Ligand SMILES: *[C@@H]1O[C@H](CO)[C@@H](O)[C@H](O)[C@H]1NC(C)=O
Ligand SMILES: *[C@@H]1O[C@H](CO)[C@@H](O)[C@H](O)[C@H]1NC(C)=O
Ligand SMILES: *[C@@H]1O[C@H](CO)[C@@H](O)[C@H](O)[C@H]1NC(C)=O
């Protein structure tokens with residue numbers, strides 16, 4: 001009796017450990033099925049299946065008897081009999097693979113460098129699909145009698161197309177708190193009432209999406225982009241695959257994205273991708289790449305260029321429009337052996353390297369625009385502190401010139417719409433436009449730059465609606481504005497920067513912070529050329545350096561100093577480390593020198609802020625807008641967009657087949 005209860009406690013304890021250090025995300029048992037339990041699918045969406053059986057060689061789960069080479073896998077439609085998957089999909093039994101992998105069971109094991117070793121046997125079914133809506137039970141049987149069951153749902157989604165075009169705006173890392181702060185910076189109020197609205201404030205439908213990842217409750221942008229574009233939750237750093245335990249970043253089980261399905265079902269549909277990030281970054285990459293490692297940049301650019309033809313996965317031909325930054329991934333180098341500019345232009349793309357060339361590019365041809373190396377300079381640097389654009393040696397052709405004729409999100413998005421409309425005005429198009437540096441500047445605690453990006457997104461949404469109206473496409477276009485995750489940002493008052501600067505002691509400096517009644521009113525709309533404008537239209541602060549600034553911050557951060565003033569000399573670096581990084585990050589001695597020291601709350605190896613748990617808003621207008629009200633999961637954005645575009649492919653009487661035979 002006693003022994004039994006101790007065993008129960010030990011078991012619970014090891015499960016607790018397995019929460020943060022996992023043998024394999026999505027696989028608490030020794031048998032793994034991917035897509036895992038609770039996966040949802042669009043009818044007709046292509047996907048791979050990965051099966052693994054683990055034989056832990058040592059560690060707490062150690063198992064004698066060696067790996068299982070004889071596991072079996074069946075699929076049953078609810079109420080029906082289990083059928084071997086080979087028969088169900090009418091394919092040959094895939095070949096058995098095997099490998100070893102290691103993992104740490106907890107921080108102690110990691111400190112002692114004592115990994116647990118696991119021997120895995122595995123199989124993969126490639127590119128299959130399920131067409132008949134309903135519940136399915138996928139069962140892996142291993143070690144004779146053990147079973148891992150994955151319940152899959154093929155959603156019952158109407159096939160009727162309701163929208164010609166879809167625009168998905170992603171404010172990376174954007175939360176309701178940030179929108180509230182941006183509104184305070186750029187819109188005047190009288191006695192507690194705003195005189196003007198943000199473009200986002202005018203949307204008819206507002207929802208909330210939950211951003212949790214498959215195996216952790218905080219997501220990164222790759223993982224969440226995957227959920228938004230494919231309807232599948234996955235693991236941090238993964239793009240449109242479930243992460244298996246093999247070391248190969250390209251053999252993981254893939255699933256089809258909205259851009260791939262849209263193009264497969266409608267040969268003349270248009271696809272556009274716009275981002276202020278480097279184009280190999282996760283949020284744009286999620287519309288093309290399939291890899292367990294978002295850092296495989298060459299694979300990402302290759303996927304824009306040629307799709308996944310080498311995996312016989314898709315015939316998609318790349319986007320019509322691809323606009324952003326990150327020239328280093330297009331230039332020939334050690335990391336990428338190919339000159340992608342040359343390849344893209346040989347494939348019929350016009351290549352633009354500056355804003356003038358972007359505006360001049362013809363509308364009826366494919367367009368690649370890469371405007372500088374790294375991420376695009378922020379709105380604040382492009383529009384207010386332009387001296388920061390000099391001496392950067394970042395022109396996208398790889399020369400040492402400065403990129404100083406830069407487009408913003410609005411220029412890129414409007415051009416993308418014009419090209420898509422010209423090329424695909426009949427069949428419709430899908431455009432993703434990302435304000436990437438809301439997130440990037442939040443990470444570096446540069447709140448002014450982040451909120452500037454958010455206001456640029458709002459202005460882009462406003463201008464987009466105007467342009468669609470002008471083109472006669474507004475009523476046929478579903479517009480969604482959402483985020484992929486949040487940061488724990490908020491505003492709690494104001495700061496008298498003059499008073500703070502005049503104090504010598506850290507504890508005295510904090511007296512400059514006014515909260516509740518002493519927070520006062522926003523000074524950002526006072527003075528400057530735009531001071532007295534109550535009109536609708538473009539809204540940015542009249543000034544970024546008033547005496548009374550916002551007292552703002554995030555919930556998790558490294559050591560840093562804070563003086564609550566705009567970083568006019570360039571984007572902020574709040575924490576620094578020695579070259580060898582041995583002792584972790586400390587407050588950067590050059591940053592916010594007139595402020596006080598704030599001790600970090602993150603592990604000392606984190607030099608930046610991190611993402612947070614919060615649900616994020618979803619704004620929708622246009623056909624199907626009603627689908628986006630309420631509280632739901634990130635994957636529902638994919639299913640709703642797919643429903644609106646009529647991408648569901650149901651075939652009664654044929655429950656499944658292999659894509660090789662049936663793909664069109
Ligand atoms: C692990 O798997 C490999 C490959 O199948 C095999 O060669 C090896 O003997 C296995 N190791 C153990 C300890 O079972
Ligand atoms: C697996 O099946 C093969 C063929 O049926 C058999 O020879 C082998 O002993 C089995 N292996 C195990 C570990 O059961
Ligand atoms: C896996 O590990 C075992 C034991 O360490 C070793 O004998 C075997 O060769 C390894 N197999 C592979 C495929 O690396």
Ligand SMILES: *[C@@H]1O[C@H](CO)[C@@H](O)[C@H](O)[C@H]1NC(C)=O
Pocket residue numbers: 058059060113114115116117
């Ligand atoms: C498991 O075996 C490996 C290789 O033999 C060893 O390095 C590691 O420390 C062992 N881990 C545990 C938890 O015993």
Ligand SMILES: *[C@@H]1O[C@H](CO)[C@@H](O)[C@H](O)[C@H]1NC(C)=O
Pocket residue numbers: 353354356357405
């Ligand atoms: C913009 O690009 C065009 C075409 O490459 C080039 O001729 C022009 O000099 C560029 N302008 C600037 C300001 O870099």
Ligand SMILES: *[C@@H]1O[C@H](CO)[C@@H](O)[C@H](O)[C@H]1NC(C)=O
Pocket residue numbers: 387390391
């Ligand atoms: C650019 O660098 C040069 C040489 O280091 C310097 O003389 C010049 O002032 C810098 N220009 C700007 C705008 O920072």
Ligand SMILES: *[C@@H]1O[C@H](CO)[C@@H](O)[C@H](O)[C@H]1NC(C)=O
Pocket residue numbers: 506597598599
């Ligand atoms: C920051 O933490 C250090 C110890 O790590 C402590 O000595 C110091 O007083 C703290 N400073 C503040 C402002 O809390």
Ligand SMILES: [Zn+2]
Pocket residue numbers: 173221439440443611
């Ligand atoms: Zn981020």
